Amino acid sequence: MPPDATPVERTVVAIVAALHGWQGGPGVLVLDEPTARAPW
Numbered sequence: 001m002p003p004d005a006t007p008v009e010r011t012v013v014a015i016v017a018a019l020h021g022w023q024g025g026p027g028v029l030v031l032d033e034p035t036a037r038a039p040w
Contacts, residue, residue, distance in 0.1 A: 011038055 001013055015038075019029075031038075 008038060 001010065005013070017030075
């Protein structure tokens with residue numbers, strides 16, 4: 001990740017990294033307070 005990445009960019013990268021390799025199916029994804037700034 002570039003050193004000048006914004007907090008939003010860092011959050012999105014962390015979420016993508018956490019979901020990498022997930023095959024779907026039942027589960028729960030908890031998005032806590034830091035995701036309030038995410039661009040969606």
